[in-house]
Amino acid sequence: MRDSVQLNLRRSRQKGFTLIELMVVVVILAVLVSIATLTFTPNDSVKLNQQTLAFKGALQQTCDEAIFTQKIQALVPSKKGSHLYALQQGKWQIVSSVKPLIWLPGMSVDWQVAERPSAQAELPSPGWLCWPTGEILPGSVTFQLGQQKTKMSWTPLLKFTVTQENAIVN
Known part of the structure; x- marks a missing residue:
């Protein structure tokens, strides 16, 4: 016990x-x-969606700026991203108050721009012009990351169409 x-x-x-x-x-x-x-951890399709939405926002912001300032604005793409330009004293200047859109790392970007209006407006490189009426040049952008591809196109009144597909790699 x-x-x-x-x-x-x-x-x-x-x-x-x-x-x-x-x-x-x-x-x-x-x-x-x-x-x-x-x-x-975001996958490729999530990153593509983020980039597409960011670019859509940049286009809308370009037209908002044009309406607000009552001056033509332009969104100009490059290999690294896109910048908002405004015509100031007869010269196209980057709008410093608007943060540029930078492409995500590893993102491949292809864009369709009507070059003639850009050349007539004397833009530094081809881009999409937006008038004070809110109309913009139609175009499209294709983002690719890994095996995923997203294409976004728009009309002059900013009606967007987005398609996604798997990229074919040879």
């Missing part, structure tokens, strides 16, 4: 967790962290 009383006293004095219990908790936490990491 005395041995069982001593054993019960020892058990009641023990505090904390056993090593195996701690190991099980660590393994469960590691699995949860790895699942969360995979969940929050």
Whole structure:
């Protein structure tokens, strides 16, 4: 009887967790962290969607600026991104108050621009002109990242069409 009383006293004095219990908790936490990491890493289609929405916003902002200032504005794409230009004192200047849109890393971008209106307006390079009426030159942009491709086109009144497809790689 005395041995069982001593054993019960020892058990009641023990505090904390056993090593195996701690190991099980660590393994469960590691699995949860790895699942969360995979969940929050954006895939190519999410990045394409982000880039498409950002470019759509840049086009809309270009026309908003044209309406607000009552002056022709232009969105001019380049290999690195796109800039908003305004005609100031007879020269096209980058609008410094508007942050340029930068393409996401690894993004391949192809655009369709009507070059004749850009040349007539003497833009530094081809881009989309937007008039104070809110009308813009129609065009399209294709974004590609990995095997995914997204094409966005628009009308003069900024009605957008977006199509997504898997890219064919030879």
